Amino acid sequence: GGMGRAFCPECKQAATLRDIRVLFARSVTAIDGARVEELLGENKKLGLDLGAARSEAAESQLKLFQMQNEVRKLRDEIDALFKENQWLKAENMSLKLRPAHDESVVPEDPPCLLLRATVPVAAEGCSSRVLAFDPHCPMLYASHSKANSTDHTMTIVDISNPQRAPTLILPHLHSKEIRGAQVAPNADGTRYLLTASMDQTAALTALSSNGVRTAPKLAARLPLASLGWSCAWDPVDTNLCYVGVATGGVLAFDLRNTAAPLHTWSRVRDGASDDSTDPGYSPIHSIAVIPGTSQGSVVVANSLNVYSLPTKPGEPWTQLTEAGEQRSCYSLSYDAGLGCAAASFRTKGGQCTEHDLYEARMDGGLDWKLVKRIPVSSPQNKIARSAVFSYMPPASANRRGLFCAVLEASRS
DSSP states (O other), rough: SSSSOOOOOOOOOOOOOOGGGOOOOOOOOOOOHHHHHHHHHHHHHHHHHHHHHHHHHHHHHHHHHHHHHHHHHHHHHHHHHHHHHHHHHHHHHHHHHHHOOOTSSOOOOOOOOOOOOOOOOSTTEEEEEEEEEEESSEEEEEEEEETSSSEEEEEEETTTTTTTTESSSSSSSBSSOOEEEOOOOOSSSEEEEEETTTTSSEEEEEEETTEEEEEEEEEEEEOOOEEEEEEOOOOOTTEEEEEETTSOOOOEEHHHHHHHSSEEETTTTOOOOOOOOSTOOOOOOOOEEOSSSSOEEEEEOOOSEEOOOOHHHHHBBBBBTTTOOOOOOOOOOOTTTTTTTEEEEEEESSSSSEEEEEEEEEEEEEEEEEEEEEEOOOSSSSSSOOOOEEEEETSSOOEEEEEEOOGGGGTO
């Protein structure tokens, strides 16, 4: 091209007319500049529409979060109203059953309980239940279990210093869940923590010697031959302790010879056959010992009733709850200072819980008398132990009693 000689761009040789080749194309599309501009404009418009859609989506997401917060608030209000309604129903039922009283008598101010601290006991992946308190020092004892493991022990909570992290009593106390625990009542000598476990043993852990706390040490392991569910010390003879088992029996042990039980009560009647259809085939979930001058009375509870154990082998158990009642017992506790026992029951149908308070004293024999029944309109689908206990208010000579129970329907 041009006026000068042309050269091949590859070999740099001079080009002539015979080197020109004719190329044929089936179709040639010419670029339309106007169409390109139109497409660019549409693309820009689509980009603006996309930005607007994203802004609208973000605004909708914000409105969704606001609506979810409003729903959460409404649910909290409904839950609070439900709890208030439950308490009103319970109070109404209690008023109907309450005897008439002299309004001229001004009752004492009720005790005021204040939450002092919340203490985390179990780490993530672990479970815990408060099972016992130390009657001689401000200590609580809670079970500590790791999921899917054989590491089950007890944790010590220092009530006088709740900021102090709870400590494990021993790294490995039982191989399965601990269901019951109690600290020995004696102030002198060696004081033990008694624990009953699903690993078919009970353990004695030494806590102190002559009032001086020592490093916890496993002192003995008691054979149960069945799953341990509950335990208690004898307040009169502190060498004796009792363990309730899953087959419905109760074992008595003497600390001076722990190789075998001192005595065994086989469910509701001594010598009952090992048959799951037997009325007494129910775990002993609670044990209380009513102290006497020379000998105490052992009171136990299973899911059927509350019983007093016989003092002589072979005699039948004494049923303390009313015969024929369509209720199941899930908790029993006793306070020696008040001479009062408390038992909690699920009623037939499961929509009501009844808490019975009994006068329980030893007067030649066991004196057991129902003094008050507290009905609560709430189901108890899980065992939540109730407790009766007493304390001496400052500058007062009168002991006050308190009763504590979980209201499952309101989770309080």
